[in-house]
Amino acid sequence: MPQSSNLAIDGARLWDSLMEMAKIGATPKGGCNRQALTDLDRQGRDLFATWCKAAGCTIKIDKIGNMFARREGTDPNLPPVMAGSHLDTQPTGGKFDGVLGVLAALEVVRALNDMDLKTRHPIEIAMWTNEEGSRFAPSMTASGVFAGAFTLDFARAIRDFDGKSIGEELDRIGYAGPEPVGGRPIHAFFELHIEQGPILEEDGTDIGIVTAAQGQRWYEINITGQDSHAGSTPMERRKDALLGAARLIDGVNRIGRMMMPEGRATCGVITVAPASRNVIPGAAFLTAEFRHPDERSLSSMDKNLANLAADVARELGLGIEIKQITQFPAQPFDQGCLDAIRAAAKKNGLSYHDIISGAGHDAVYMARVCPSAMIFIPCVGGISHNEAEDCKPQWVTNGANVLLHAVLEKAEVVTG
Ligand code: GLV
Ligand code: MN
Ligand code: MN
Numbered sequence: 001m002p003q004s005s006n007l008a009i010d011g012a013r014l015w016d017s018l019m020e021m022a023k024i025g026a027t028p029k030g031g032c033n034r035q036a037l038t039d040l041d042r043q044g045r046d047l048f049a050t051w052c053k054a055a056g057c058t059i060k061i062d063k064i065g066n067m068f069a070r071r072e073g074t075d076p077n078l079p080p081v082m083a084g085s086h087l088d089t090q091p092t093g094g095k096f097d098g099v100l101g102v103l104a105a106l107e108v109v110r111a112l113n114d115m116d117l118k119t120r121h122p123i124e125i126a127m128w129t130n131e132e133g134s135r136f137a138p139s140m141t142a143s144g145v146f147a148g149a150f151t152l153d154f155a156r157a158i159r160d161f162d163g164k165s166i167g168e169e170l171d172r173i174g175y176a177g178p179e180p181v182g183g184r185p186i187h188a189f190f191e192l193h194i195e196q197g198p199i200l201e202e203d204g205t206d207i208g209i210v211t212a213a214q215g216q217r218w219y220e221i222n223i224t225g226q227d228s229h230a231g232s233t234p235m236e237r238r239k240d241a242l243l244g245a246a247r248l249i250d251g252v253n254r255i256g257r258m259m260m261p262e263g264r265a266t267c268g269v270i271t272v273a274p275a276s277r278n279v280i281p282g283a284a285f286l287t288a289e290f291r292h293p294d295e296r297s298l299s300s301m302d303k304n305l306a307n308l309a310a311d312v313a314r315e316l317g318l319g320i321e322i323k324q325i326t327q328f329p330a331q332p333f334d335q336g337c338l339d340a341i342r343a344a345a346k347k348n349g350l351s352y353h354d355i356i357s358g359a360g361h362d363a364v365y366m367a368r369v370c371p372s373a374m375i376f377i378p379c380v381g382g383i384s385h386n387e388a389e390d391c392k393p394q395w396v397t398n399g400a401n402v403l404l405h406a407v408l409e410k411a412e413v414v415t416g
Contacts, residue, residue: 007115009404011397014107018396021047021087021103022095031387032095036088036130037065037169044087045175048102048127055109057125061177064142064155065129065170068179071109073122074414079185081119081411082370083108083403084126085193085362090134094389096379096396101192102127104400108407119411121187128362129170135160137287138218138326143362146182147369149328186370188337188410191363192403193374194391198382199355206398207345208355208376209338213364214262214293215330217302220285221248221309224319227274227282241284242272244318251308252288255301263301264291264358293330293356331364337373337406344405350398359384375402 024044025034034040045067049059052069060068070080085101105125112119128146133139136158144150156167170176195201200208225239249267256265269287290301305322313320345352355376366372377399380390 007111007117007404007408009104009107009111009397009400010114011393011400013110014103014400015393015396017051017103017106018095018099021099025089027092027387029387031389032089032093033091034087034089034093035091035135036132037135037166037173037175039173041088042173042175045127048087048106051106052125055106055113057109060179061175062146062179062181063152063176064145064181065175065177066142066146066181067127069106069109069125071112071123073119073411075120076122078121079187080122080124081187081190081407082124082126082366083190083192083407084124084128085191086128086131088130088132090132090385092385092387093132094384094387096194096389096391097196097384098131098193100194100391100396100399104192104396104403107400108404111404118414119408120414121411123407123411126189126362129175130166131362133360136166139360140362140365141166142181143365147365148182149365149368152181182369186366188334189363189366189370189372190337190341190403190406191361191372191374192399193361193376194379194384194389195355195376195382196359196379196384200376200378201380201382204351205353206350206377206395207341207352207402209341209345209352210333210357210374210376211338211354212293212330212332213357213359213361213374214291215295215298215328216360217290217298217327218325219288219305220323220325221288222321223248223284223286224321225280225282225317228280230278230280233280238280239282239317240280241318242281244312244316244320245270245272245284245286247312247316248286248288248308248320251312252305255290255304255308258304259292259297259301262292262294263297265289265301291358295329298327298329328364331367333363333367333373334371337371337410340406340409341373341375341402343409344402347405348398348401350402375399375406
C-alpha cells in the first residue's frame with residue numbers, strides 16, 4: 001500500500017475535466033451559462049454520469065434530481081463518505097463555482113482507482129440540483145430537500161420567471177429519479193469550492209478551512225402604484241412604483257453599509273410594468289437579500305427593511321408587499337471534519353487558515369444531517385458569479401489533494 005503522504009490526485013486530469021465541462025454552456029466571454037434544469041444542465045449531467053460510470057461508480061438519482069455516484073467500500077453496510085457540489089451556474093457564471101467540488105470528488109475516486117486503494121466506507125460523489133437559486137429561488141433547493149429544510153412538493157412547485165416549475169423541468173430533462181430524497185445516514189460530507197472572495201489570494205494562503213457559512217434572508221418585493229401619463233400627470237399626483245423601487249434599492253444598500261464590515265445587502269432583480277417610456281410605472285418587482293454571520297444582526301436588517309418600506313410607501317403613496325422567500329441562520333461546520341481538512345492541508349505542506357463563507361453552499365444544509373465541512377481555494381481577484389471567474393491549476397490541485405486526504409481519513413483506508 002502506498003504511504004499516505006504519497007497519495008495524490010492527478011491535477012492535469014482534473015483540470016482537463018473542468019475545461020471539458022466548461023464547454024457545455026460556454027459563453028463568448030469565457031464563462032458558463034448552464035442554468036439549472038435547462039438542456040445544457042442535462043448535457044452536463046449526462047457527461048458527469050458518463051465519467052462516473054467510466055470510473056466504476058454506480059449512479060443513483062433521487063426524486064429532486066440529485067445524483068450520487070458510488071464507489072463501494074469493503075463494508076457496504078457502513079454509511080458513505082460524500083463529497084460534491086453543483087453543476088448549475090449563474091447566467092453569467094464561471095467555470096469553477098460548484099463544478100470544482102463535483103469534479104474534484106470524481107478525481108478523488110479516479111485517483112483511488114489508479115492507486116488500487118480500498119476504503120471501508122463507500123465514497124459517494126454528490127451533484128446537487130439547483131444550488132444557484134438564480135433561475136429557481138431559493139438557492140440550495142435540492143440539498144435543502146435532502147436535509148429536510150424543504151419538502152419535495154415545495155421544491156417541485158418552485159417556478160422560474162417564465163412560469164416553468166422545477167418539477168416540470170426535471171421531468172422534461174429526464175432527471176426526476178426514483179430514489180427517495182435523503183433520509184439515509186451519511187458518515188461525513190465535504191465540499192471543495194473556490195472562495196469567491198479576495199481573502200486567500202490577497203494573503204497568499206493555499207487553503208481556507210471553512211468554519212462556518214453566514215446566514216441569509218431572501219425577499220421578493222412587489223410595489224404597486226398607478227400607471228399614468230408621463231406628460232399630463234403633475235409631479236405631486238404620481239404613484240410611481242419605479243421611484244419606490246429606487247428608494248428601496250438605495251435603502252437596502254444603506255442597511256448593508258450600516259452593518260459593515262460583515263453585513264451584505266443586495267438587490268439583484270428589478271422588473272417594471274408596463275415598461276413604456278411615456279408611462280409612469282404602476283408596478284415594480286424587486287428582489288433583495290441580506291447576509292450576516294450573526295442572527296440578531298440579520299433580524300435588525302429585516303426590521304430596517306420593513307421600516308424603510310413603510311416610509312417609502314407612505315411618502316410616495318404606494319403599496320409595498322414584502323415576502324421573505326427563504327432564510328437560514330449562520331451554519332457552523334463540524335469540528336471532526338475541520339480537523340480532517342487541517343490535517344490534510346498540513347500533510348500536503350500547504351498553508352491554511354480559518355475562514356467564513358460569504359456564499360451559501362449545499363454543505364450548509366448537509367451540516368444539518370451529517371458531519372460536514374468545506375475547503376476553500378483562492379480564485380483570481382476574488383471574482384465569482386462572473387464569466388471572468390478564474391483559478392490557477394496549482395490551486396485546483398492543492399484543493400483536490402486536501403479533499404482526497406480528508407475523505408480518506410473519514411472513509412478509512414483498508415491496509416493489508
Ligand atoms: C450561491 O451562489 C450564493 O448566492 O451564495
Ligand atoms: Mn457554488
Ligand atoms: Mn454560485
